[in-house]
Amino acid sequence: MMTDKKPILRVTNITKSFGDITILKSVSIELAKGDIKILIGPSGGGKSTLLQCINCLVLPDSGEIELDNKRIHFTRKQDIYRLRQQVGMIFQDFNLFDHLTALDNITVALRKVKKMSKKEAEKRARLELKQVGLDDKEDLYPAQLSGGQKQRVAIARALAMDPKILLLDEPTSALDPTLIGEVISVIKELAIKGMTMIMATHQISLIHNLADEILFMEDGRIVEQGPPGALLAAGNTSKSQGFCDLLDKLSEVEE
Amino acid sequence: MELSPFYQDLFTSLNSGLLMSIALIVPSAMGGVLIGITAGAIRTYGNRFFRTIIDCYAAVFRGTPLVIQLFVLYFGLPNIGIYLTPYLAAVVGFTLCSGAYQSEYVRGALLSIKSGQYLGAQALGFTTFQTIVWIILPQAFRRAIHGCGNEIIYLIKYSSLAFIVTCIELTGAGKTVATEYFRFTEVFGIIGLYYLALVSLAIIILKKIEHRLFIPGFGHH
Numbered sequence: 367m368m369t370d371k372k373p374i375l376r377v378t379n380i381t382k383s384f385g386d387i388t389i390l391k392s393v394s395i396e397l398a399k400g401d402i403k404i405l406i407g408p409s410g411g412g413k414s415t416l417l418q419c420i421n422c423l424v425l426p427d428s429g430e431i432e433l434d435n436k437r438i439h440f441t442r443k444q445d446i447y448r449l450r451q452q453v454g455m456i457f458q459d460f461n462l463f464d465h466l467t468a469l470d471n472i473t474v475a476l477r478k479v480k481k482m483s484k485k486e487a488e489k490r491a492r493l494e495l496k497q498v499g500l501d502d503k504e505d506l507y508p509a510q511l512s513g514g515q516k517q518r519v520a521i522a523r524a525l526a527m528d529p530k531i532l533l534l535d536e537p538t539s540a541l542d543p544t545l546i547g548e549v550i551s552v553i554k555e556l557a558i559k560g561m562t563m564i565m566a567t568h569q570i571s572l573i574h575n576l577a578d579e580i581l582f583m584e585d586g587r588i589v590e591q592g593p594p595g596a597l598l599a600a601g602n603t604s605k606s607q608g609f610c611d612l613l614d615k616l617s618e619v620e621e
Numbered sequence: 622m623e624l625s626p627f628y629q630d631l632f633t634s635l636n637s638g639l640l641m642s643i644a645l646i647v648p649s650a651m652g653g654v655l656i657g658i659t660a661g662a663i664r665t666y667g668n669r670f671f672r673t674i675i676d677c678y679a680a681v682f683r684g685t686p687l688v689i690q691l692f693v694l695y696f697g698l699p700n701i702g703i704y705l706t707p708y709l710a711a712v713v714g715f716t717l718c719s720g721a722y723q724s725e726y727v728r729g730a731l732l733s734i735k736s737g738q739y740l741g742a743q744a745l746g747f748t749t750f751q752t753i754v755w756i757i758l759p760q761a762f763r764r765a766i767h768g769c770g771n772e773i774i775y776l777i778k779y780s781s782l783a784f785i786v787t788c789i790e791l792t793g794a795g796k797t798v799a800t801e802y803f804r805f806t807e808v809f810g811i812i813g814l815y816y817l818a819l820v821s822l823a824i825i826i827l828k829k830i831e832h833r834l835f836i837p838g839f840g841h842h
Contacts, residue, residue, distance in 0.1 A: 423740055443748070451746035461741030464838050465760045475745040478755055509838025520741075527745060 454524030514545030638794025657723020
């Protein structure tokens with residue numbers, strides 16, 4: 367299914383160390399338009415660092431990133447700003463701008479980075495807020511929003527930039543169990559619309575329903591990868607299977 | 622009711638001194654805040670070269686008495702051919718001194734902003750400069766505003782040092798009258814009340830600014 371598509375993002379042999387500790391050991395990922403790849407694995411395995419390396423929030427020590435067949439030079443700031451405008455990022459703890467309303471959280475990037483006029487930016491921002499079901503909350507500040515609402519504003523903010531790819535770093539992990547549902551449904555809608563995504567998550571319903579491919583990361587490497595149908599098939603002894611069984615049991619306990 | 626010649630003299634002098642004080646305080650306070658924000662941002666985010674320069678500036682102006690700074694500006698600079706009027710010497714001295722203190726409040730506030738704010742902006746493609754100007758500074762300023770206001774209140778009172786470089790403001794004007802009539806207690810008591818009124822006015826203005834800048838999530842309301 368994916369082999370006939372040209373990759374829009376190619377990450378090759380990325381390594382990253384902090385001091386003596388090597389977090390990423392030669393990790394490679396290819397992503398074609400519409401792909402949804404889900405990173406799972408124990409914490410400390412390098413999922414977050416990998417996502418942050420992909421949009422250069424953390425600069426890789428070595429390796430290559432190509433976006434639309436154009437190589438990103440890590441030393442060229444212009445390259446990095448261009449990459450980030452096309453690769454959106456959703457954080458575990460939202461990182462909404464605390465001093466701006468929901469609407470202005472979205473317009474500020476459109477105006478300062480995309481140089482849109484105020485009117486144009488507000489029009490676009492309202493459209494995106496409507497998409498995530500928050501058109502009645504545009505004047506509220508982050509402190510006045512619930513966690514689920516904050517994450518939906520963060521998603522609207524990222525989408526307003528028209529990213530080619532969205533990186534999601536455990537988008538539901540900081541949320542109350544009762545608020546996870548609203549964020550999951552927004553992410554599922556994105557998937558239906560064909561958004562290309564790499565997501566680190568432990569949300570079993572996202573893994574089962576959305577993943578085209580599961581990447582199991584452990585100790586700085588992708589140790590297993592494959593479609594969920596194969597990796598999570600009954601009786602399979604893959605690490606992913608074991609891990610998801612564990613998640614299943616945990617969610618049963620919660621219920 | 623006619624005031625006695627002493628009080629007529631006193632209030633005429635004090636009122637013109639008050640105008641001079643205000644003319645010293647307002648530009649020094651605004652200049653101090655501007656320098657404080659710029660210097661604070663450079664001391665936090667600047668490259669090593671600029672950081673070192675601005676750190677030295679802050680160390681010198683926070684580390685030496687204001688009186689000495691004023692003496693150097695007014696009596697020292699003519700040695701290298703720079704002549705400042707008493708008013709200008711005082712304003713320059715107050716602005717630089719106030720800016721050095723303000724930079725410390727701003728720096729503390731900048732450092733208190735969570736790194737997620739920076740990451741969030743970077744991830745959207747903001748340059749470092751845009752991130753600081755549009756995301757970090759507006760938040761930091763709201764955190765710094767109480768300290769900055771405090772520094773302005775100090776400034777109102779240390780503006781009395783202007784009379785040392787012969788700029789006749791509130792304290793200087795009062796002192797002349799006090800010496801003439803030899804009535805120190807009354808004169809300095811009244812000068813004190815003038816300063817109290819100035820500071821109270823400043824507090825009201827600062828509260829108004831705080832109120833205008835209030836955003837849910839930044840301090841209590």
